[in-house]
Structures are given as C-alpha cells and as structure tokens.
Amino acid sequence: MRFTRRHPLLAALLLCALAVLAARPTDGDGHAPGHGSASGVSAEVARLYEEAAEATERYEAARHEAGKQRARAQRLEARLDRERQAMAGLRKDLGRIASSQYRDGGGLPLTAHMILADDPEEMMRGQRAVWQAEVALDQAIGRSERAEARLARDEARAAAAWKRLERRNAELAALKQGIERKLETARWKLQGQADASVAAGACRGAVRLDQPRTRYSVDWVAPVETYVLSASYGSGGARWANRHTGQDFAVPIGTPVRAVGAGEVVKVSCGGAFGIEIVLRHAGGYYTQYAHLAAVAVDQGERVETGQWIGQSGTSGNSTGPHLHFEVRVTPEMGSAVNPVSWLAGRGVSL
Known part of the structure; x- marks a missing residue:
C-alpha cells in the first residue's frame, strides 16, 4: 500500500526530469554544446591529420626505396655491358690468331709444323701464345656466362621487387588520397560548425584532442608544426x-x-x-x-x-x-x- 501511494509522485518526478532533459540547448546536430558531433568532427580532423602525415611519410619512403632499386638494376646492367664488351674483345683477338694460324698452314699437325719450321723454338713460343689466348678466352667466356646468369637472376629479382614496390606505391598513393579526401570533407564540416559558433557569438566549449605524447626539451616552439x-x-x-x-x-x-x-x-x-x-x-x-x-x-x-x-x-x-x-x-x-x-x-x- 505504501508503494502505491508514492507511485504517482515518482511518475511525476520522472516526467519533470524528462522535460528538463528535452529542453537542454543543443547544437545543430542535436547534441549538447561541446559534445557529440562537434567533438566528433574535431577529433576526426585531428586523427585524419595524423593519418595523412603518416601515409605521406610511408609513401615518400617507398618512393625512395624504389629509386634505390632502380639504381641497383642500372648498376647491374652497366656491369654486364662491360663484361660483354671485354668478352667481345677477347673473341676478336682469338679470331685474329686463328686466321693467322690458318694462313700459316694451321691445318697441319703440330709435329709437321715443327719439322718444317725454320725456328722450332719460335714456333713453339707462338703456339704457347695461342694456347694461352685460348685459355684466357675460355676463362673469360666462363666468367661472362656465370656473370650473365648471375645478372639474369639479379635482374629477375630486381624486376619482381620493382613490381612489388610499384604495387605498394600505388596502394599507398590511393590510401593517401583517400585519407586526404576524407580530411578535406571533415575540415569544412568543422569550419561550418565554427562559423555557426561565431555567428551565435558563443563557443561550443573545449574539445579535448588525443594529442601524441611529445616531450619538448625547449621552453618555446612555433605555434604550428608545418606551415x-x-x-x-x-x-x-x-x-x-x-x-x-x-x-x-x-x-x-x-x-x-x-x-x-x-x-x-x-x-x-x-x-x-x-x-x-x-x-x-x-x-x-x-x-x-x-x-x-x-x-x-x-x-x-x-x-x-x-x-x-x-x-x-x-x-x-x-x-x-x-x-x-x-x-x-x-x-x-x-x-x-x-x-x-x-x-x-x-x-x-x-x-
């Protein structure tokens, strides 16, 4: 019985409380000043501002890495060109030696050359020179073939890395552009709220921002970081x-x-x-x-x-x-x- 007697009074108090809450001043989006959308837009702008800076930093780092990769590929290609030129020179030398041998009776066996030669020792020195040239050419060809195979592997790896970097750069560029578009939209929404506050001559109240913790070793700084x-x-x-x-x-x-x-x-x-x-x-x-x-x-x-x-x-x-x-x-x-x-x-x- 005691509860039923107090129940109408409790209901009246609840209705009064609801009426007071409904009568509280709100901003244009139906939130109390200093809260809700005003706080949300300010925080979103601050968050997107940091995300845009981080995305730009990652994008620039990727571009720098792509430049280094390109330089490595160019150095490898230049090295291969030098080795190919050296091998071509040795082949020309061997060709001249072979032509000289042929003109001097290169088709005869070595024993016949020694019997017919006016100076067998000089002939042997010439033959040793030919052998040495052939050995040098064989070694050079071997080195060049190994270098070319190594370079082909390096170029394949470099090309794959280059494609990955280009793909990553494109992804980072798209991410950066997307953040910047969102940031621009949020910025003008924030400015619209600011203009409404100025027109009304009343501030919305402080909007606490999630500032990265930075310890300054100096007593004074510029009012903005980048400007x-x-x-x-x-x-x-x-x-x-x-x-x-x-x-x-x-x-x-x-x-x-x-x-x-x-x-x-x-x-x-x-x-x-x-x-x-x-x-x-x-x-x-x-x-x-x-x-x-x-x-x-x-x-x-x-x-x-x-x-x-x-x-x-x-x-x-x-x-x-x-x-x-x-x-x-x-x-x-x-x-x-x-x-x-x-x-x-x-x-x-x-x-």
Whole structure:
C-alpha cells in the first residue's frame, strides 16, 4: 500500500526530469554544446591529420626505396655491358690468331709444323701464345656466362621487387588520397560548425584532442608544426584598419595549434573580427593570441604546457582563407602587439 501511494509522485518526478532533459540547448546536430558531433568532427580532423602525415611519410619512403632499386638494376646492367664488351674483345683477338694460324698452314699437325719450321723454338713460343689466348678466352667466356646468369637472376629479382614496390606505391598513393579526401570533407564540416559558433557569438566549449605524447626539451616552439608564412607583422592590407598586428601562418583547416610556451588561458572568444580566438598569458608579462580558429581544445583558466594542442586552425571571423593569426602582446587586449617573429627568435624559435 505504501508503494502505491508514492507511485504517482515518482511518475511525476520522472516526467519533470524528462522535460528538463528535452529542453537542454543543443547544437545543430542535436547534441549538447561541446559534445557529440562537434567533438566528433574535431577529433576526426585531428586523427585524419595524423593519418595523412603518416601515409605521406610511408609513401615518400617507398618512393625512395624504389629509386634505390632502380639504381641497383642500372648498376647491374652497366656491369654486364662491360663484361660483354671485354668478352667481345677477347673473341676478336682469338679470331685474329686463328686466321693467322690458318694462313700459316694451321691445318697441319703440330709435329709437321715443327719439322718444317725454320725456328722450332719460335714456333713453339707462338703456339704457347695461342694456347694461352685460348685459355684466357675460355676463362673469360666462363666468367661472362656465370656473370650473365648471375645478372639474369639479379635482374629477375630486381624486376619482381620493382613490381612489388610499384604495387605498394600505388596502394599507398590511393590510401593517401583517400585519407586526404576524407580530411578535406571533415575540415569544412568543422569550419561550418565554427562559423555557426561565431555567428551565435558563443563557443561550443573545449574539445579535448588525443594529442601524441611529445616531450619538448625547449621552453618555446612555433605555434604550428608545418606551415608557410603569409602576412607578416606590420604589413599593410585592405582588411586591417592600420597595420597587420601579427604573423600569419598559412595552414589547412584543422591543423593542430600549439601553445608556444607554458602559460594560462586567459581568454576564449568566438565572436568578432578574430573569429574563434585564444589568448594565453606567459611568464614575464607577455600574452600570445591564436585567432581565426575552427575549434578550441582548452578552457579559460586552464594551465597549458609548451607544445600542447590548444585548438585547431580555421578561417573564422575576418579571414580570406585558412590560416592561423598569431600575435604577441604586452597586455591581453589588441593594440599592444610586438613583432612575434623577433620575439620568438629571441627565445630560440626561428620561423
């Protein structure tokens, strides 16, 4: 009886809980901010980014091995050509000797030659020369035949290895292209989510990335690992009110962005001209800004280490294409920037 009296109350509580859950804000794919698809796309981009780098490395290594195999085959062929030329020369020499013998009565037995010769000893020396030439030719022919058989085996092995390498290269190239196609699709999906966040003026929250464990022996690093420098500090441009206040790194969407040094996250913002941006405070009163991101991997107030992934590059905000805008400031706000290239160079990082 006690249970039946409480049952309507329990049912009411469950209905209220379900209503609260149903009313929680969600992102465009029906997931709570900072979870679900946003996290999945960021993680997928980071994973595919690493897989593409590994596939490229394997592909280049295979191409290098194929080049070495080709060089070995060419050396074998050159050696055979030299041996064939040497054998042809010996055969010519023997032919000349045989022709001379024939003209001098080479059809007679050796005893008759000795009886008829004016100088039997000279005749014997000539005969020994012929024998020596024949022996030398026989030896040369034997060596050449063995070398040719050995070369044929080597060439067969080299041809089989070459075919395997070519087949492996084709497989690696297809794998690399497939990963890059998937990565490109995932990158623009991630950028679409970033644009939605900027338009709403609200960040989705930190998406924790599975960063490979790397121990840095230095205190400072570049903000991205592989890059092309584009707009530099102090340069002019129609998109800036005065001068460019940072250094741009041209990198694809989704490229992991690293903290240049240990510090604290003092700002994570998702609106305005800088799009999605992060500002770190470092020892000595300096601040670094990372702007136009596609995603963030840290929260405000968090401590970060040198080289730690803090976000992924993009083209959010006032941006004409995928890149990272990197600034060094003496305050957390814009207007206090210093030249980031010389600042990093003073800390042992050459761009």
